[in-house]
Amino acid sequence: MAATSYIAETLGRRTSRGFFARLRGGDEISYLITLACTVSILLIVCLIVYELWFNSQATFKTFGFSFLKSSAWDPNADKYGALPFIYGTCVTAFLGMIIAVPLGVAASIFLAEMAPPKLSNILTFLIELLAAVPSVIYGLLGIFILVPAIKAYLVPPLKSVFGFLPIFEGTFYGLSLLSAGIVLSVMVVPFIISVSREVLLAVPVEQREAALALGATKWETTWDIVLPYASTGIFGSIFLALARALGETMAVTMVVGNTPKISASLLSPGYSIAAVIANEFAEANGDLYISSLIFMALVLFGLTIVINAIARIFIMTTQKRGS
């Protein structure tokens, strides 16, 4: 409070002075404006959490934390549980990342380090176009093209080679956790490529020149010098992709099978938190039902924070070990 009035005072004093003095006062003005912007965004986040919390009290009072452990989802019996949805969200996002991260990082290495700049710019432009495709388009392509293709060409060999693994057990109907993971990987890969490439390009030329001068090959330079230098930024791009994968709604609901069951097999249908909210909110009747869907949103919020935190801690520890 005192600080604000002090700033206001100084501002007042400054404005009473001439034009040039006021320009110099731009420091304070810009500080206040940018601060206000940051605070307003934080405020929006807090308001969202508060609203979710406030409107999900009925569920919290009825089920408590057992809501997170329960697998029941029966609007007619007014019994709700989040576990199958949490499981589906995590599995599809994880699967998407397993495919997207190596693909995206490798592609960004090619675009930043190996491709001629002109070609790199054109390819990057095309890849970034992928990020602008609405998710419902991905969902439709998923249902009508990708799922039949997976069913015809990917699953039979997978089953014949790895069929003994529990993750490839059971009948494959097309709509499944696997399909959702693959669609997600296509959706998030442009984020990884686009950001990682920028980060790699920002690595100072001196770093490369020094490595080359010491006799490293081009690939050794890239792998041992450039990549570690850019690792923080690359991980940043992966977090961005992960956040998108966790919250993706439309494309996932169209290919995941929308069945709230927990099954070890990736070939079986599942459900995700965002998908169930989108599917059922409009027609939800009954206070506890609506409250449970809102609580799910809160769970997704928490899940995103927890997964991001785990990923960050993991990276911090590996980086320390590396150095």
Place this chain on the structure above:
Amino acid sequence: MKSHMLRYAATAAALTAVAAVLAIAADKQPIQMTGAGATFPAPIYQKWFNDYQSIGNVQINYQPNGSGGGIKGVTEGTVDFGASDAILSKEQMEAFKSKNGGHGLLTFPTVLGAVVPSYNVPGVTAELNFTGPVLADIFLGKIKKWNDSALAKINPGVKLPDLDILVAHRSDGSGTTFCFTDYLSKVSPEWEKGPGRNAAISWPVGLGAKGNDGVTGLLKQQPGALGYVELIYAVKNHLPYGKVQNAAKEFIKADLKSVSAAAAAMKESAADTQVSITDAQGKGVYPISTFTWLLVPDTFKDADKAAAMKGFLKWAVTKGQDEVEPLDYAKLPKAVADKVAKRIGLIK
């Protein structure tokens, strides 16, 4: 000085003229109303509201955000009226009363729809027959194969393959699901005790797909799939769909006539128009049919809006019904339309 006076006079005259024109324009300004709810009747509602605009000088803006959204909207007063494919529960009616100073909510059937079982059985070109109990057993997971004896018995002469049935259901909350599960609940005690009726339920078996298009995608891609879709959707997309046995033991294919017949078969003198017409008695009726309703508060704060609403409803159940069939909806039978017209007077 004089020229000044003249100029003032001219300005004043011009202003008066403008004001007069504005006043006339304001008089002609159409009454604005908003509604929200069911997606199934949205095409006919939008056509009605558009056509009625010039007749009744009322501009109605309709948001198809789902029956649940319509019920919520009208209860909380964010829209002037709602629309729903599902029958409102007693609790929902009470909730409306308690939030609206004891005033009630009236329901007006407008058009009819139906839900049909659609399937993908390789090698079968004949229209398949279903009965209520067989459908319930399939959706309960008790009948697992297409060549099950229960299915073979009602489809004499059809060579059904030894193929697993893959149940496809809607994953989004929907009036279509309400109608279908309402029917299953009536024909199967086990279904009623188990999954029950609602816009979204806990399905014993099968895959969930979003929207009619999602279910259709599953049906087209998965040999052996059986799902349920809206009649209009099935007709427009040339999906094969089966006949369903009605209470009079006839196998009936859903069409505009057999759906209207289901409504006409509802003879009981229910004071309320909120009745389920699934599994209706009588000959020639298609058993998985449903009304769709407009939800209108019995008291409007704004008298103009009340008058506009009454005018529209009167038009919709009389002249408006002529526009229904070209859009593939089944129209209200005359007796029902008359009954609805009488109830319009309850709006104040």
